[in-house]
Every structure is written in structure tokens, then in C-alpha cells.
Amino acid sequence: MNNDPIQLQNVWRSYKDGPAVVHDLNLSVKKGSIYGFLGRNGSGKTTTLRMLAGLTRPDAGEVRVLGWDPYFAGAEARQEIGYMAEKGMIPPDLKVGALLKLGRALYPKWDIPLVDSLVSKYNLLPHHSFKSLSEGRRQLLAFLMAIAPRPKVLLLDEPAAHLDLVARREILDLILDLILESGSTVLFSTHLLSDIERVADEIGILAEGNMRISEPLDILKDSIRQVRFFGFKEELPEEDLPESFRTLRSQNELTVTFRISPHCTPETVAERWSCRYETRHLSLEDIFVELTHLSSTYE
Numbered sequence: 001m002n003n004d005p006i007q008l009q010n011v012w013r014s015y016k017d018g019p020a021v022v023h024d025l026n027l028s029v030k031k032g033s034i035y036g037f038l039g040r041n042g043s044g045k046t047t048t049l050r051m052l053a054g055l056t057r058p059d060a061g062e063v064r065v066l067g068w069d070p071y072f073a074g075a076e077a078r079q080e081i082g083y084m085a086e087k088g089m090i091p092p093d094l095k096v097g098a099l100l101k102l103g104r105a106l107y108p109k110w111d112i113p114l115v116d117s118l119v120s121k122y123n124l125l126p127h128h129s130f131k132s133l134s135e136g137r138r139q140l141l142a143f144l145m146a147i148a149p150r151p152k153v154l155l156l157d158e159p160a161a162h163l164d165l166v167a168r169r170e171i172l173d174l175i176l177d178l179i180l181e182s183g184s185t186v187l188f189s190t191h192l193l194s195d196i197e198r199v200a201d202e203i204g205i206l207a208e209g210n211m212r213i214s215e216p217l218d219i220l221k222d223s224i225r226q227v228r229f230f231g232f233k234e235e236l237p238e239e240d241l242p243e244s245f246r247t248l249r250s251q252n253e254l255t256v257t258f259r260i261s262p263h264c265t266p267e268t269v270a271e272r273w274s275c276r277y278e279t280r281h282l283s284l285e286d287i288f289v290e291l292t293h294l295s296s297t298y299e
Contacts, residue, residue: 003067004028005153005185006035006052011061013047021047022209025061029185029202034175036196036217037189039206040292045189046086048206049157052187053083065153079107082151084142086158086189090130096141097126107149115148135162143171147178154178154186160195168192172199197284207292217284224287227266229254231276241269246290257282257290 006029013022022044029035039045050056051063054070063070068077090099100119104110118124122140130138143159154175160168172195178184190196196203197217204214213220224245230253240247243259258264270277282290 002028005031005066006187007062007064008048008051008058009062009064011048011051011058011063013044013051013056013058020059020209022051022058025206025209025211027204027211027214029187031185032179032183033201034179034186034188034199036200036203037187037206038193038196038203038288039189043206043292044209045206046157049083049085049155049187049189052153052155053081053085054078055083079109079149080152082146082149082154084146084156084159086161090138090142090145092129092131094130095126096124096128096130096133099130099141099145100126103145103148109150111148111150115144118144136164136167139163140167140171143174147174150178150182150184152182152184154184156186156188156190158190159188160190160192168195175199193283193285193288203284205288205291212291220287221282221284223259223261224257224282224290225260225266226255226257226280226282226286226290227269227277228280229256229270229273229275229277233274237273246293 006027008025008027011022011025012020014020025044025048027048037045037048047056051058052065052070054073057071065073066077066080070081100115104112118140122137124137124141130141133141139159139162146154146156160171163171175186175188176199179186188196188200200217202215203217203220205212232252236249236254241256241258242264243261244256246257248255260266266277266279
């Protein structure tokens with residue numbers, strides 16, 4: 001394994017006697033980057049994040065965070081990992097003030113000015129219990145608990161699902177500030193692809209427990225196209241294009257989503273097939289749909 005702060009190598013994880021939720025998963029996240037971790041419900045994202053947070057062990061393979069196996073990491077090592085779960089891990093009856101006091105006692109690098117400013121901004125009153133807060137303010141408090149220790153690695157599982165646009169933008173700004181100030185590394189899982197597209201350096205798309213694609217966002221968007229081939233002089237060709245992700249056939253045309261390469265461009269394919277073509281550039285959301293359409297798992 002290399003020196004990247006987040007690494008999984010040939011990781012498998014199943015529950016009871018069911019099929020593997022994660023199978024032969026490989027993932028590596030560079031220091032100081034934001035990795036957008038995407039997948040449909042039930043694809044294995046939360047299980048992967050729980051293994052990285054040290055809350056569950058893989059059945060096989062290696063998981064490393066900052067060089068440690070997070071499941072066996074001691075208190076000092078765990079202080080360097082911030083984790084925000086999709087579903088709250090904070091005791092519902094615990095008061096906001098008591099929770100923040102506990103965080104300050106446990107983490108030597110607890111950012112008091114940051115905490116004070118966000119507590120005031122979002123009206124997180126000390127006497128309020130966690131269960132009395134709105135869904136959005138619960139998320140803000142959970143995010144605050146994850147980021148306040150200024151961790152070297154920040155793991156976020158759906159951190160902004162219940163927040164409005166303004167609050168989501170503020171969370172993204174805080175993540176960027178953490179990276180600029182501390183050189184932290186962020187693994188960010190969300191269904192809000194516009195958020196990922198705004199901040200991520202690299203994208204990983206998980207489908208049915210296995211990594212479908214993992215690469216820098218700009219390369220991903222520049223190289224994958226959806227192309228409609230039409231006007232065939234003969235019958236539709238049966239061949240599949242190299243690195244094609246989805247092919248839709250109709251009576252008189254083919255619509256193919258594939259990776260453009262020097263040896264496989266819309267022009268060269270249309271010439272070989274003796275047809276015309278039109279190309280569509282895809283957003284991250286479009287690419288996500290095209291690459292995960294075969295996945296039919298649900299939580």
C-alpha cells in the first residue's frame with residue numbers, strides 16, 4: 001500500500017449470510033484532496049465509511065487511515081479522524097452544551113472559535129437536547145462535532161441532506177477552509193451531486209459493492225460522452241465499443257455512452273459504421289446515471 005491517508009485494498013464485507021455488500025473494493029485518496037464517493041442506495045457507501053471510521057471490520061482485505069487499521073487504532077490515532085454518520089450517532093437526550101463540553105475535553109485541537117461562531121450562527125442553544133432540534137440543525141451539530149477537532153481525515157456520509165442551499169454552501173466552504181488550513185483529506189458521500197461537482201477533486205462511483213470508476217472529476221467529465229449514431233446505410237452494428245457503459249438500441253439508431261480515446265472517437269466510429277452522429281456532453285449527474293443504471297439495489 002502507498003502513503004495516501006485513505007486506502008482500501010481488496011476489501012470485502014458482508015452481513016450474516018447475505019451476499020457481499022462490498023466486494024474486492026480498492027480505493028486510495030490523496031492527501032489534501034476531496035474525494036466524492038457516489039453510489040445508489042444500498043451500493044455499499046455507508047458500509048465503506050463505517051470501516052474507514054473503525055466502526056466495523058472488513059471480512060477480507062486491508063483498510064488503512066493515516067497508516068493505521070482504524071478498527072484497532074488507539075485514542076490518539078482516532079483523534080485525527082472526523083466522522084459524520086448518515087444517521088445520527090449522538091444520544092438523543094444529550095444536551096448541546098454537554099456534547100460540546102465533552103468534545104472540548106476529548107480533542108486537544110478542538111477549535112473553540114469555530115465552535116462558538118457556528119453555535120451562535122445556527123442558534124444551537126446549550127440547554128436544547130439533540131432530539132429537540134430540527135433535522136437540519138441536528139445535521140449541523142453533527143457536522144460541527146466532526147470538523148471541530150480539525151482532523152487530518154474527515155469522513156462525511158450525507159452531511160447536507162436536510163439543509164437548505166445556503167447552509168449547504170456554508171458547509172462546503174468550511175470543508176475547503178479545513179483543507180487549506182490543515183491539509184486535511186476528505187471523503188464525502190452524498191446524493192447531492194451539485195455539491196460534489198462544486199468541490200471534489202476526484203470522483204469514485206460505487207455500483208453493487210464494487211468501484212465502477214475512480215478518477216479526477218475534470219478527466220471524467222472531459223472523456224465520457226453520450227453519442228447518438230443514426231443514418232445507417234446497413235443494419236445496426238452488433239459490436240460493443242471499447243469502454244462503453246451503456247448502449248441503447250432502437251430501430252434505426254444507437255445511443256452509446258462511452259469513454260473517448262485517441263483510438264475511439266465519435267468520428268472514427270461513425271466512419272467505420274457508415275453513419276452520422278451527434279454528441280452530447282454529460283453533467284456529473286448524467287454520468288452517474290449512465291454508470292449505475294445496471295444497479296438495482298435499495299436500502
